[in-house]
Amino acid sequence: MGPLIPNGIIPSDWDSIIAILIGIAFGFVLEASGFSSSRKLAGVFYGYDFAVLKVFFTAALVATIGIYYMDYLGYLDVGQLYVHPTFLWGAIIGGIIMGIGFVAGGFCPGTSLCAVAIGKIDAIIYVVGIMIGVFIFSELFFLFEPLYEGAFFGNITLMDSLGVNPYWFIFIFTIIAIVSFVISDIIRKRNKKIFY
Amino acid sequence: MVKRKVAKVLAFRYKILAGILIILAGGLVLLPKYEKHEGIKPEQLLSNVISPERYISTDILADKLINQDPSYLLIDVRDKESYHTYTLPNAINIPLAKLLDEDSERYLNQDEYDVVLFSNDNFYADQAWILCNRLDYQNLHVLKGGINQWFNTVINPPKPLENMPTEQFELYSFRKAASMYFGVAYPEQFKAVKKPKKKIVKKIITVKKKKKAPAEGGC
Amino acid sequence: MTKKIKINRHVYWNPYFGGFLLGIIILFTFYLTGRGLGASGAMKSGVVTIVDTIAPTHAENSAYYSRFISEDKSPMNTWLVFEALGVLIGAFISGGLTGRIGWRTQHSPKITKKRRLAFALGGGILFGLGAQIARGCTSGAALSGMAVLSTGGFITMLAIFGSGFIFAYFFRKNWI
Incomplete structure (x- = not known):
């Protein structure tokens, strides 16, 4: 039955309106969770605030478990969902560059948009930076093309590449996430508190 | 007192939440797995099988063809040779073996036309009908009796006996007219003998594929 | 108040x-x-x-x-x-x-506003570049990818946070 728009249950004209509504909810939750503050975001790397880790893992877990329950009950077809394609080296090198950008700038694109909305000047500069980054990439595309297009494995999931049962994987992933929450709390108590 | 109890529970709130999360994730592991049915449920299929709409009689089909009803799509499920030897006007050949190919899907899985499946008798057409119906294709019919019945009724209708009711005579005259339309000559109507050979123009039908946009990318 | x-x-x-x-x-x-x-x-x-x-x-x-x-x-x-x-x-x-x-402009009291903005610009450029190479950022590739158990999503997530922890040392003055 689901997803609703690709299967034509909701006409695709509603796509843009739904996009705005989902965006509003997304922005509201991000901002209310404190993701508009770069110092809070960066806290995850220095052990004084683990909000990013907690929000990120909780969201991924809730979404994954929810998707698989809906698939089990027949409301949603997992096979029809968009799976982010795997370009191995692109993902690794891109991820590393993004990691440096994250520590240096203290935002990621979604959170920087939230911070722009509440008037953070550093976030506005950050968004300008992202656009410059995209511009550089596009202008030097011939340099990045082998990386961008190379080592393509298709739209694969972990089930394809590791050969594990998704349900067991989700279960293990849940336990890993909970353990990481506990550890993050222990680390935070050891570090001195930082007010920001 | 109540407050203290609440506080006691609240002290464990993260453990409780973690427990719920583990139970939910464990539920996915432990839930009994079943083979997902591709297509519709067995009950639905059964009720479709019993439904009288499954068959279309040769007379009705002849009527539709003569009136050139554009909403009908004839599909011949026999093999290629039989199809080239004889087929109904404007029929499309999809042999049973190729029924579930991607090319065939655009003819079968659509809601624009009423699809009529036929073979020499009911047998293969019924098989095709079941296969397609299970995949929840809409508007499928089987020509009752197939081409054999078509010959026996429309092309070569049996003359009714004198003592039969008038409806039978009306049916006979309709069938005779139909058979003339489809190119059979009768000795008592010499005018029709010189009927120009009807060239069967193969209808080329472009069937729009059912809307099923693929989900697009994220970032 | x-x-x-x-x-x-x-x-x-x-x-x-x-x-x-x-x-x-x-x-x-x-x-x-x-x-x-x-x-x-x-x-x-x-x-x-x-x-x-x-x-x-x-x-x-x-x-x-x-x-x-x-x-x-x-x-x-x-x-x-x-x-x-x-x-x-x-x-x-x-x-x-x-x-x-x-x-x-939010910044650590130890650094100046100018320094914060300069690092924000540099970080933004890097993030924009990386997001194009990996075809998605933390929300598009990592978060949404993880929800459908995409291999690429998990790799991107690990790469972002892994390199973030590694390079965090060099930027510590900006934050702590």
């Missing part, structure tokens, strides 16, 4: 609660549209639009821009741009309700 408001401004939701709601939103997004959330895609559309307006011939000849330009549709008319607009509105509402709106 003013001090109290100042403290309250930084009282955010419980991260687990926020994460739960975010997860529900992702689930809902997948249920409705079959795709995940995203953010950097909107900025890419913005860049493509700017380049297409200023130098249309250059944009058409470029191997990268031309992928996102079509005759009948503006590059801004995509799902992600509308979603990004929604993010701006939603964050503005949330910030407005808790009184966090205002022109501010």
Whole structure:
């Protein structure tokens, strides 16, 4: 039955309106969770605030478990969902560059948009930076093309590449996430508190 | 007192939440797995099988063809040779073996036309009908009796006996007219003998594929 | 009194609660549209639009821009741009309700404003570059990818946070 728009249950004209509504909810939750503050975001790397880790893992877990329950009950077809394609080296090198950008700038694109909305000047500069980054990439595309297009494995999931049962994987992933929450709390108590 | 109890529970709130999360994730592991049915449920299929709409009689089909009803799509499920030897006007050949190919899907899985499946008798057409119906294709019919019945009724209708009711005579005259339309000559109507050979123009039908946009990318 | 408001401004939701709601939103997004959330895609559309307006011939000849330009549709008319607009509105509402709106530059007291802005610009450039190479940012590739157990999503997530922890040492003065 689901997803609703690709299967034509909701006409695709509603796509843009739904996009705005989902965006509003997304922005509201991000901002209310404190993701508009770069110092809070960066806290995850220095052990004084683990909000990013907690929000990120909780969201991924809730979404994954929810998707698989809906698939089990027949409301949603997992096979029809968009799976982010795997370009191995692109993902690794891109991820590393993004990691440096994250520590240096203290935002990621979604959170920087939230911070722009509440008037953070550093976030506005950050968004300008992202656009410059995209511009550089596009202008030097011939340099990045082998990386961008190379080592393509298709739209694969972990089930394809590791050969594990998704349900067991989700279960293990849940336990890993909970353990990481506990550890993050222990680390935070050891570090001195930082007010920001 | 109540407050203290609440506080006691609240002290464990993260453990409780973690427990719920583990139970939910464990539920996915432990839930009994079943083979997902591709297509519709067995009950639905059964009720479709019993439904009288499954068959279309040769007379009705002849009527539709003569009136050139554009909403009908004839599909011949026999093999290629039989199809080239004889087929109904404007029929499309999809042999049973190729029924579930991607090319065939655009003819079968659509809601624009009423699809009529036929073979020499009911047998293969019924098989095709079941296969397609299970995949929840809409508007499928089987020509009752197939081409054999078509010959026996429309092309070569049996003359009714004198003592039969008038409806039978009306049916006979309709069938005779139909058979003339489809190119059979009768000795008592010499005018029709010189009927120009009807060239069967193969209808080329472009069937729009059912809307099923693929989900697009994220970032 | 003013001090109290100042403290309250930084009282955010419980991260687990926020994460739960975010997860529900992702689930809902997948249920409705079959795709995940995203953010950097909107900025890419913005860049493509700017380049297409200023130098249309250059944009058409470029191997990268031309992928996102079509005759009948503006590059801004995509799902992600509308979603990004929604993010701006939603964050503005949330910030407005808790009184966090205002022109501010947030930085550690040990560094100057200028230094913070310079690092923000550099970080943004790197993030924009990385997001294009990996075809998605933390929300598009990592978060939405993880929700459908995409291999690429997990690799991207591990790479972002892994390199973040490794390079955190060099930037420690900016934050602590």
